[in-house]
Each structure stands twice: as structure tokens, then as C-alpha cells.
Amino acid sequence: MTISLEINALPYALAAEDEASTLSRFARLRSRPDAVLLDSGQPSLAGGRFDIISSDPLAVLEQGPHGGKLTGPLPETMRDLSQFSEALERLARLPVIEAQRQLLTLLPQTLAGEELAQHDLSAEDLPFIAGLLGYWSYDFGRALEDLPATTEDDIALPWARLGLYDWALISDHQRQQSWLIASPQRRRQVLEWLEQPAPRSADFALDTPFSPLLDRAGYGERFRQVMEYLHAGDCYQINLTQRFSADCSGDSWDAYLRLRQATPTPYAGYLSWQDAKGEEMAIVSVSPERFVEVNHRAVETKPIKGTRARGATPEEDARLAAELLESPKDRAENVMIVDLLRNDLGRVSAPGSVKVPSLCALESYANVHHSVSTITSTLDDGRDALDLLGAAFPGGSITGAPKIRAMQIIEELEPVRRSAYCGSLGYLDIRGHMDTSIAIRTAVIAEGQVHLWGGGGLVADSEEEAEYRESLAKIQRLMEALG
Template sequence: MKARLHITPLPYQDDPIVYFGALRQRPGAVLLDSGRPVASGGRYDIISSDPVSLLYVDEQGSVRVDGIVCDQPNPFVAQQALLDSLALELPDSDLPFLAGLIGYWGYDLGRALEPVGASTNHTVGLPSSRTGLYDWALIQDHRQKESWLVATHARREQVLGWLDSPAFTGPEFQLQSPFAGELDRAGYARRFAAVQEYIRAGDCYQINLAQRFSAPYVGDLWSAYLRLRQATPTPFAGYMAWPSDRGEQAILSLSPERFLHCRSDGHVETRPIKGTRPRGATPEEDRHLAEALKASPKDRAENVMIVDLLRNDLGRVCRPGSVRVPQLCGLESYANVHHLVSVVCGELEAGRRPLDLLAAAFPGGSITGAPKVRAMQIIDELEPSRRSVYCGSLGFVDVRGNMDTSIAIRTALADGERLHLWGGGGLVADSEVEAEYVETLDKIRHLMAALGEPKHKVE
């Protein structure tokens, strides 16, 4: 007999840290954070812990479920089998998540899908993917100003007890030294020149070239996340941390970018970001920067190339004729930057499921380039180390067929006693090396400052 999920109202909190603060020390605790009350655009927070099973992909690429190597080598197929194993009687509800998978899919998982190569160093040791199977969730709806606990009777009593526990306060987060870049200015310039050669040779139209910065730290990573979300609230943020034999590992993501959203009726949406300007110091300067971005042929070209790529990716699993672009190069403004954002929609073919869509479009075209496979090969050749979770995806897949995932940009990764940040940007034929180098820093210097480092200078 299936256990039945029940929906219990909880006191509404305009900030998810009130609830997550009481649960974050639980095994497998996860927060998918809409950035409220400051960020706009996000609607739901999703919080859970204590998964009934845990699937991860180890450094050798083996799929493990609860530590045991799985017979199924394809991580997306293995995740679908795990999702199908969740036997629950579900209530009728419009909430986006009742039970299912929550976790991340790292950029390097793309090596299991496409012939990318493996020339770069595996510097950051987080698993390529880590997804828990959760049978309960605490959901906050900031539009309706309601909070709900979705759980079986037995699980509900457990969770209510956890929520009554005092929030854990750890030692204050502190950087031990400034962030150091993996590339110096000359190293970036050499790789920029190599990309331009590939573009002129016809290998590609666009390459997203990134650089990694690292610093040692001490203290509580949750306090670091709170600093980041205060400095740059975004609608697709997330936090998860866990112990490993390398020390504590964690993802602190302040992503502004939705990757794939899928409803249980098969409607699909992706929102690629391409084109960036910093916010201005005055309203007049801010308007000027926004207008310059909207009028930039280069930035629009970058965005349109990725829209075409994503139309192709969605077309692999969507009903023919259903893929459309309701918004092309719309301006969206965040705390620190302006972006050009497009919207691509479609309808899943009969028999296709959200994880089929994720596999077909993974990793997101906005952070690879075009054509995607060749772009990934060039990235693997030119970037000194693997991206790990950066440019992968965080999110959930619900048992009813709902899915929502982000692109893991503006994302810090903790691995042992070091914290890593990446900044990148799309390079096209008329890109300028100085502007692109500065853009990689513009995207993350506010994160560095929030973590306690003085303003990062361009040397």
C-alpha cells in the first residue's frame, strides 16, 4: 500500500532562511532559493533534507546509488529509474514539487553524452552529479504568501520536530587570502586568440571562454551564502553542502538564469542569457548602459546564435512545429548587471519525459557556444581545468513531470578548504580581448567583494 502525501499549511516566511536555518545541518539538506524578499522574478522556495536515496556520479564516471555502483551507466536513465521507484499516493495540488529528485548536474556530465575529450585537469573534486530522492518538501509561494509542508503523516511529525530545533550557528566565514586567477591577462589573451582562429577557420561561431579564481577559507559556508544572497539576490539561487573524504563540499549558487522549465502537461521553456553590461552608478549612466546593450549588434548576435542552438536542442524531444520564440533579446536588469534574455518554448513529444529533455539539451547552449559539441571540445582544450558544477545545472524533477533547473553561473564551489569562482563570456568574431577579459571579472567581482575581498583590480 502506498503512503499518502498530505499538505499541511505552515506560517508564511518572506525569507526562506528562517526555515532552512533550522534544517541545514540535516543530511542531504537542500535549498532552491527564489531570492525573496529582495529578488524579483522568483516565486517558489523548495526546501528538503534526509533523502530516501542518493545518486551521484563519481570521479571515474560511475553512477552510484547509496554508494553502490549502478548497472546503468547513463546517469539520466539511472535518475529516471530512481524517480520511478518512489511509491507515494499524491494529492491533487498545483505546487511545483511534491516529491522527487533535487540536486545538481555538473557541466562535466556532458562528457557522458558527447565526444568532448578529457584533456583538462580535474582540479575541483565535486561529483559530476549529485541528486537525492526526496519524499517530502517545504514549499513557499511568495506570490500567494503561503507556506506548505508536503509529507506523509510519519514524516510530517519528524520535520515539525526538526523545525522546532534551534538554528545552528557556525564560525564566521573568512577568506584566508585574496582570490587568485588560474589565468593571468596574457594567458587569457592567448586563449582568446586561439578562439578567434577557430572562428575564422569555420570550426565555430561562438565560444564561451571562462576563467577560474580560487581562495582558501575558514568558517561556515552558510554564512558565506547569506552574504552572497544579500549582495546579489537572484531568482534561481541554491545552496547545498555535504561532507566528503576531501572535507566539506558545497554549492553556493546565485544564478540569474533559468535553464529548463517543464510542466506536467509537457510545456517546456528555456531562458538563455547572452549580453551583459554592468549597472550604472547614476540613473542616467544606468539607462545609457542598458540602451547600449539593447542596441549592440554583437550582443544581439551572441543571443540569437544561442537561441538557434536551443531551438535545435528542444526540437530533439519536442513535438514538431511546437518550438517557438516568444521573446528575443529582452532586457532584464539585476542587482549588478543588465542582461539580454530570450525565451524559447515547446511541447514535449508523447512518451518523452523531463529527464529526456534535460539530457537532450545538456549542458546549456548559453554557456558552451555554437555549434555545441565543437564548442565543448574547444573549451576542453583551452580552459586549464574542468568546470565541475559551474555551467551545469541545479534544480528539481517532480514525480508528476514538473521540472525546473537553473544554469549554474555566478556560482561558488567549496571543495575541502578552498572556494572556487568562475567568470566567463561568449566570444564571437568581432569580440575585443580587453572588453571580454573585463567582462569575466564584472560578472563575479561583486561576489568576491561580498565574501570579504577588496575590489578585484584589472591588471
């Protein structure tokens, strides 16, 4: 689908401004309603290309155990669109995936009512021009599969929260240029917002140390239960996670900046909003892992499975990286999840199109080395990005295999729900493009507490102490940065 919008180019010098261009612009916008940043970690991290910023959505769809809720506010120019208003009421009653699909279709209808400059974006290599931005929590899987509900949901975020955004500011680090994509009216608003000074923020602080919900003995007990399930043949792999929490105060944006500095990653993001009681909720994520991308019907997923901590010296670092690549256990873990994801993608992909161009490649970050594979395919005729999301969610790298049985065991053994952790942050564009993360290395800040999770996939020959240390290594640098 092609829609005519006006583009206003905002050139910037990447080498001179460093990451300040994206971060300083978002700092000016972050107090706007439902401001969102999808951050590629540039220039501290090689590989990322685009950053996406937006705010002030036309509507917000929240989905949870009691159905859907759709709220405004709509711009004044939209309030007389009776068709749009009627659609808002209908969306709240639709099944979750269909509600998201129908919400997305409202955007071209809405924008068509405005005076837009003619600019065909079909040839532009931009990831997002307008559409849905937000998150799908791990528990969104409950809307797709019949799962038990025995653990406490003590954070109680919506299962999914997606805004309908009619503008975006895109920074392209390859071209070293930024694009403001908006209608003329919206463009004037955004430029005025960007001229305002950034609001002052209170330094983020931990008021108590991080403490685990499970002590070491509790982790060990659950590890042994997982081993029993694996040896009984229930699963080949089960992901076991533990949560760490601390009392906190100050600004969640400052928390994000600390995490970003400590571990820049290509699929990072920051979301903040007010709940029904007026309390701030925030998701701050520095994920290294892509879940699923759709670009002109080409699909890609990049599961991470296999981790080593970085070494204290170059020699130790190289040894640990080689150990990961040569480990039969880690390779077997990765291959299991590749097979699971090949099956997930195959449900909505053209026959014969599912490929594995890269298996168990090394990717290195500030705190860990990872083993990463790449699976690609092409969407089948009559299928779209939301069909893919429904077929593959949640990502197999953070559940286990077979997926549904692994999720049932996770529900039995983990003492509380995972919330946004192991869900996805991302976008779904009106042209059908989508990109989403696996929300690992992710904190949720709510009601005066910050929560972090660390975990890993367990297989039959996993060693308890090594797995426990690995779950800590993945988030130790994040806890130190926040502290």
C-alpha cells in the same frame, strides 16, 4: 502521475517576516544530511515565486567517470522493501539518464507502503512534492557526448549528485503561504526539526585574496586562440571562462547568505554534503538564468547572452542598458544561442511547437544588465523531462555553437575543469515537472578553498579587453561579498 500525500499548511506573513521565513527554516535544517535549498530570491527580487527546502533523502545517486554509486541511509521503515533494495543495486550499473529515471520511479512504490492521508495534489499549483533534488555539473555532459579528457579535474565533484526526497517544504510568495508535503511520519520528524534552534555558524572568511588561475596574459593568449578557431569556421561562438580561487574558512551557509544579499537572483540554491573523507563540499549559487523547465509537458528555456555592468548613476545605468539592447554584436550572440536551443528543444518536442515568444529582452540585477530570450515548446509524445535534459545539456549559452565543437575547444583551452560551474541545479518531480538553472554566478567550496568563475561568449568581432572586463564584472560583486 498523482500521488496521495498529506499536506500541512504553515501560513506566514511575507511582509512582516521578509525572507526570514525561508532562510530561518532552512537554517534550522541545514545540518541535516544532504539539506538542499532552491531559492527564488524573494522578497529582495521581483519575479520569483517558490522556494523549495528538503533534507534526509531516502537515497543519493552519484554519477561520475567510473559509473554510478547509490547510497542511503534509508529510513528504518524502508529497509524491508526488498524490491527497493534490489533496485538500488541495479541503478548503479545503468546509463546515467536511465538511472535517474529509474530512481525517480522508486519513490511512489516506496511511499505506497506507508499510511498516507488522501490528498489529490494534481490540482495544486506546487512545483515539487517529492522526487529528485541536486545538481548536474558541466562535466555531466561527458556522460552524454564523446568528449576529450585532457584538462585536470582538481576539484573532482561527482558529475551529478541527486537525492531522492520524499518530503518538501514549499514557500509560495504569490499566495504568501507555505506547504509542508510529507507522509504523517515524515511530517512529525520535520516539524520536530523545525522546532530546534538553528546551529551556530562560524563567519565565512577569505584567508587569502582571490587570485586567477590565468593571469591577464594567459587570458589574452586563449582569447586569440579562440579568435583563430572562429575565423577558421570551427564555431560561430565559443564561451571562454576563467577561474578565481582563494583559501577560506568558516561556514559555507554564511557564504551563501552573503552572496544572496549582494545579488539576489531567481534561480539561486545551496547544497552541502560530506564527501567520502568526511570533508564538507558545498555549492552556493546565485544564478539569474533558467536552463530548462517542464510544467505539464510545457517547456521553457531562458538563455542569457549579452551583459553590461550597472552604472554608478541612474543616467549612466540607463545608458548602459540601452547600449546593450541596441548592440548588434550582443543581439547576434543571443540569436545564435536561441537557434542552438531551438534545435536542442526540437529533438524532443512536438513538431511545430518550438516558439520564441521573447527575443533579447532586458533583465537587470544588482551587478549587471542582461539580454535574455525565451524559447518554449511542448514535449513530444513518449518523451519526458529527462529526455529534454539529455538533449539540451549543457546549456548552449555557456558552451557556444555548434555545441560539441565548442566544448572540445573549451577542453583544449581552459586549464582546469569547470566542476559545478555552468552545470545546473534543480529538481525533477514525480509528476514529471522539472526546473533547472544554469549554474553561473556560482561558487564551489571544497577542501579549504572557494572557487568562482567568470566568462562570456566570444564571437568573431569580440574585443579582448572588453571581454576580459565583462568576465570580471559578472563576479566582482560576489568576490567583494565573500571578502
